[in-house]
Amino acid sequence: MTKKELRAQMIEQLKNQSRTVKTQRDQQLVSNFIELETYKKARTLATYLAFPFEFDTSLLIEQAQKDGKRIVVPKTYGKGKMVFVSYNAADLEMNAFGLKEPRSNQTVAKSDIDLIHVPGLAFNNMGYRLGFGGGYYDRYLADFAGSTVSTAYPFQMLDFEPDYFDIPVKEVLQYGEL
Secondary structure (H helix, E strand, O other): OOHHHHHHHHHHHHHOOOHHHHHHHHHHHHHHHOOOHHHHHOOEEEOOOOOOOOOOHHHHHHHHHHOOOEEEEEEEOOOOOEEEEEOOOOOEEEOOOOOEEEOOOOEEOHHHOOEEEOOOOEEOOOOOEEOOOOOHHHHHHOOOOOEEEEEEOHHHEOOOOOOOOOOOOOEEEEOOOO
16 A cells, blocks of 8 residues: 555544544543653643644643643644744634644744654554655654654554654554553
């Protein structure tokens, strides 16, 4: 199966989850996420603003704000360039991918980010991920020194070979793990 076919299959499975099951999984993943030592130590958390079929990052953002964390989210540019900008729910606009992103261009330095919550459609047991195909995160993570975590539903864990340019996340938090 090609990466394009695998992406389509994973998006279909994500979209076909029952709303009840997805909500339960999302709540459990957030509960597990905030128990991670890397989360507890992080002052600045980078996460993404998700498509409705992805892990509901609004739950994580809300909890992280309650925990006093600084939240930063991605802003994308052409040619695979991505930066992180402070999250402000009142200052978002729709981007070319159909996702909300900050209007602000006030970039947060990589060295100021402690933990990045990395999105993905599929993950293997070595932390490699299949994203949406733009390479934004692989480019950003290539020289990122902090911690990285992804969240995954059971069906997102697959056996696939990464490309030479893929950057693995340090931890894939799977639904059901404690």
